[in-house]
Amino acid sequence: MSVQTVSEGTAEARRVRRYHLVLIGVALLIVALSLVRVLADATDLTSSGTFRAALGLAIPIGLAGLGGLWAERAGVVNIGLEGMMVLGTWFAGWAGYQWGPLAALVAGLLGGALGGLLHAVATVTFGVDHIISGVAINLLGPGITRFLSEVLYREGTAASEAGAGITTSPTLAEVPTVSVPLLSSGQDWLGDLESTHWFLLSDVAGMLRGLTRDVNVLAILAVALIPLTYYVLWHTAFGLRLRSCGENPWAAESLGVNVYRTKYIATVISGAFAGLGGVFLVFVTQKYVEGQTSGRGFIGLAAMIFGNWRPGGLAAGASLFGYADGLQLRSSQAVTGLFLFGALLLLGYAIMQARKAATAANRTAGTYTAVAFAALGAVALLWLWLTVDTLPNEFVFITPHVLTLLVLSVASQRLRMPKADGVRYRRGEQH
Structure with a gap:
């Protein structure tokens, strides 16, 4: 047996083990x-309504993060996702009310791709700092869309349409929804099981019912893009070339890769995905509304970083932020149940770190510090859950943003961005 065969077998066994650990982790969560739902008597924690709202809120975040993933894997930092989403929402609203949902989808993709192309021209061709270019696009997006609204919705043919104005487009046709056969069609047996409030069984039923009943068709496409992105970037020659541009573009150049073209393609795709997130927002509200992105492009960027620049981790991050946002929309009282949930997670983390510190090789001051802070955090969250009945609305509203900061602060210990991410590339200039 050759060394290469043994190495491939070891790598495959490692992937299978990681896959099993992920499944076990999801089951434990x-x-x-x-x-927590039983102890806190907060049915909205696992209700179908919460998970339906979470799915709708996670999709645009995930699509924006997916756009950031494509660009940054090619070495282009893209913090202009918010501006590209704004362009996607406006073009989707403008085309959708005239020619229908399919036209809205195409126009939104093209609007976001236009923002990505502008970012590629600035960063790849002219070598502009990636952060400066991204900030400029975030400023240009709302400005351009307001100008277009002034021209078309105040003075143009759309001005006479019902509901049109400088901050909103006319209403689009309703986008069709689908339900998964057997699970959410015909007799609503999942709803009956959810209403029993049995431990675990009714919770799983609520989750499945919320995620499989009356799902927007674009949500299905968005979910399918996660494994598709993984396959393209990690299992095709094109994906290998793209990732090599993000790790060492000069090495990729020496092997015949057209780095400029690859970066352009990746950044335009990045903008298109962000625009697709904007299209989803338009489909949900059935119209373009100024400011409807509400910073989801930035949260998508945070979800991508949380996911360590990988599609699976990105999906987990988007789901987490979407769930927190959906819960605070459903019930302010149920948000206090997150204190107990957070306490359990921190307690589990403290136990894992303590077991790690039990071995001499891992017995470091940093490990003991992590155990102490995790245990202290668990006690603090448990105390909050025992003493706070209902959070003020102001605190409920900022829960998703606080959760974003906490998750990123914990996840930052294991992150590894592409080595040449944000590095200015010029052909022949070896760094």
Whole structure:
């Protein structure tokens, strides 16, 4: 047996083990959430309504993060996702009310791709700092869309349409929804099981019902893009070339890769995905509304970083932020149940770090510090859950943003961005 065969077998075994650990982790999270639902008497924690709202809120975040993933894997930092989403919402609203949902989808993709192309011209061709270019696009997006609204919705043919104005487009046709056969069609047996409030069984039923009943068709496409992105970037020659541009573009150049073209393609795709996130927002509200992105492009960027520049981690991050946002929309009282859930997670983390510190090789001051802070955080969250009945609306509103900061601060310990991410590339100039 050759060394290469042994190495491939070891890598495959490692991937299978990681896959099993992920499944076990998801199962434990569901059990913990069910336990918290029973102890806190907060049915909205696992209700179908919460998970339906979470899915709708996670999709635009995930699409924006997916756009950031494509650009940054090619070495282009893209903080202009918010501006590209804004362009996607406006073009989707403008085309959708005239020619229907399909035209809205195409126009939104093209609007976001236009923003990505502008970012590529600035950063790849002219070598502008990636952060400066991204900030400029975030400023240009709302400005351009307001100008176009002034021209078309105040003075143009759309001015006479019902509901049109400088901050909103006319209403679009309703986008069709689908339900998964057997799970959410015909007799609503999942709803009946959810209403029993049994431990774990009704919670799983609520989750499945919320994620499989009356789902927007664009949500299905967005979910499918996660494994598709993984396959393209990690299992095709094109994906290998693209990722090499983000790790070492000069090495890629020496192997015959057209780095400029690859970066352009990746950045335009990045903008198109961000625009697609904007299209989803328009489909949900059935119209373009100024400011409807509400910073989701930035949260998508945070979800991508949380996911360590990988599609699976990005999906987990978007789901987490979407769930927190959906919960605070459904019930302010249920948000206090997150204190108990957070306490359980921190307690589990403290136990894992303590076991790690039990071995001499891992017995460091940093490990003991992590155990102490995790245990202290668990106690603090448990105290809050025991003493606070209902959070003020102001605190409920900022829960998703606080959760974003906490998750990123914990996840930052294991992150590894592409080595040449944000590095100015010029052909022949070896760094």
